[in-house]
Amino acid sequence: MLTYELVVIGGGPAGLAAAIEAKKNGVEDILVIERDRELGGILQQCIHSGFGVHEFNEELTGPEYAERFINSILANKIDYKLDTMVLEITQDRMVKLLSPLDGVMTIKAGAVVLAMGCRERTRGALAIPGYRPAGVFTAGTAQRFINLEGYMVGKKAVILGSGDIGLIMARRLSLEGAQVEAVVEAMPFSSGLTRNIVQCLDDYGIPLMLEHTVVEILGKERVEGVIVAEVDENKRPICGTERLYECDTLLLSVGLIPENELSKKSKIEIDTLTSGPTVSESMETSVAGIFACGNVVHVHDIVDFVSQESKRAGKSAAKYIKKELIQKKDGIKTSPGRGVRYIIPHRICVDNLEGELELFLRVDNVYKLSKLVVKCDGKVVKEVSKRHLAPGEMEKLNIPLNLLSGKKYSSITVEVESEVDS
Numbered sequence: 001m002l003t004y005e006l007v008v009i010g011g012g013p014a015g016l017a018a019a020i021e022a023k024k025n026g027v028e029d030i031l032v033i034e035r036d037r038e039l040g041g042i043l044q045q046c047i048h049s050g051f052g053v054h055e056f057n058e059e060l061t062g063p064e065y066a067e068r069f070i071n072s073i074l075a076n077k078i079d080y081k082l083d084t085m086v087l088e089i090t091q092d093r094m095v096k097l098l099s100p101l102d103g104v105m106t107i108k109a110g111a112v113v114l115a116m117g118c119r120e121r122t123r124g125a126l127a128i129p130g131y132r133p134a135g136v137f138t139a140g141t142a143q144r145f146i147n148l149e150g151y152m153v154g155k156k157a158v159i160l161g162s163g164d165i166g167l168i169m170a171r172r173l174s175l176e177g178a179q180v181e182a183v184v185e186a187m188p189f190s191s192g193l194t195r196n197i198v199q200c201l202d203d204y205g206i207p208l209m210l211e212h213t214v215v216e217i218l219g220k221e222r223v224e225g226v227i228v229a230e231v232d233e234n235k236r237p238i239c240g241t242e243r244l245y246e247c248d249t250l251l252l253s254v255g256l257i258p259e260n261e262l263s264k265k266s267k268i269e270i271d272t273l274t275s276g277p278t279v280s281e282s283m284e285t286s287v288a289g290i291f292a293c294g295n296v297v298h299v300h301d302i303v304d305f306v307s308q309e310s311k312r313a314g315k316s317a318a319k320y321i322k323k324e325l326i327q328k329k330d331g332i333k334t335s336p337g338r339g340v341r342y343i344i345p346h347r348i349c350v351d352n353l354e355g356e357l358e359l360f361l362r363v364d365n366v367y368k369l370s371k372l373v374v375k376c377d378g379k380v381v382k383e384v385s386k387r388h389l390a391p392g393e394m395e396k397l398n399i400p401l402n403l404l405s406g407k408k409y410s411s412i413t414v415e416v417e418s419e420v421d422s
């Protein structure tokens with residue numbers, strides 16, 4: 001049977017960064033497995049700029065950012081398989097895969113990094129009344145059609161959901177000559193980055209309709225229009241507020257879900273808040289020797305943070321392979337406090353930390369003039385003032401090691417203290 005010291009599942013920015021870092025840390029024998037026809041993951045279809053500001057101090061397009069990592073994979077002579085889908089992994093790290101070249105094949109891995117990214121929520125999850133006409137796309141599918149395959153998806157569009165992909169596609173459709181009637185969002189705030197609202201909607205005069213939703217899709221063969229209505233505080237459409245928007249296309253940008261069928265099948269513990277695996281400070285899942293990073297753990301807004309997190313996963317996998325990773329059952333558990341939706345990592349072994357602890361979190365609402373308060377066993381150890389917090393913007397907190405080492409804490413909580421809610 002074929003064996004590798006490390007198998008990385010997914011050749012997006014997370015998988016590539018993890019593989020390169022593992023190599024730099026002494027792992028010789030690495031295989032990256034990617035189901036698509038090329039490496040780079042979702043970045044290959046993100047032809048806009050805005051990537052790499054933290055990682056390279058430059059503004060790159062998605063394919064340019066991916067290219068730097070792909071070049072490093074080639075320079076480091078790391079093996080990869082394309083058009084290859086991983087079907088199953090077991091707790092003892094047997095990886096079953098399928099490809100036109102190899103057929104069904106099983107590989108034994110010393111360690112595994114899960115880097116499968118995430119997928120978009122579809123129309124099925126929304127149950128919008130209407131027939132099933134052509135012209136309803138998830139925003140990412142439309143992006144792939146336009147940017148990679150060379151097909152235009154429509155001439156007049158409404159976009160449901162204000163996630164970053166929807167915002168970016170509003171601009172993309174406008175640049176390609178389509179008319180974008182509106183971006184419709186049920187929440188009282190956008191779930192996308194502020195910079196995307198300004199650069200993709202405001203700059204193109206596209207209205208963002210908060211607290212509205214699409215209640216009906218019209219048309220039998222092709223979309224002919226959508227009915228948009230205002231929603232109440234329980235997200236229920238308000239009768240009498242319905243308005244017809246004539247259009248031939250409806251794009252859905254209504255959330256991303258970590259791609260976790262493989263993780264669930266192998267009984268890796270899943271956080272119900274993120275829908276990704278629970279992870280340690282070393283990005284190790286609940287199963288020893290299986291690590292996870294990138295959008296498969298939690299949905300990131302900025303790829304630079306994906307790369308940083310994934311380097312940690314790659315380095316930790318190398319330590320595991322060299323038997324240098326400290327495995328302790330007890331340790332510090334993190335939990336989201338008031339105003340915080342989730343925190344990554346979920347558990348911390350202080351002995352494995354180098355320099356500082358990085359906490360990633362998202363808040364549950366928009367807060368102005370507020371503080372993020374970090375408490376260890378109920379005692380405040382750090383406070384960070386924030387002018388603006390929003391669910392669409394991931395927050396990163398660095399906790400210096402000297403605040404944690406030798407203290408034997410059992411819990412870390414982060415909460416929002418705010419005078420003004422909006």
Ligand SMILES: Cc1cc2nc3c(=O)[nH]c(=O)nc-3n(C[C@H](O)[C@H](O)[C@H](O)COP(=O)(O)OP(=O)(O)OC[C@H]3O[C@@H](n4cnc5c(N)ncnc54)[C@H](O)[C@@H]3O)c2cc1C
Pocket residue numbers: 009010011012013014015033034035036040041042043046049050051052084085086087115116117118140143164165168259262293294295296300301302303304306
């Ligand atoms: C439209 C859009 C715009 C964005 N704009 C920006 C931006 O301006 N700036 C920025 O910094 N970030 C941006 N991002 C975010 C950034 O692209 C993501 O955070 C990043 O791509 C996530 O990396 P990943 O490797 O975790 O996932 P992905 O890039 O999704 O890669 C996962 C890979 O795993 C593969 N895979 C999945 N399952 C299997 C399997 N079973 N077997 C084999 N392979 C598998 C997939 O084919 C895929 O290639 C944007 C994202 C999108 C979608």
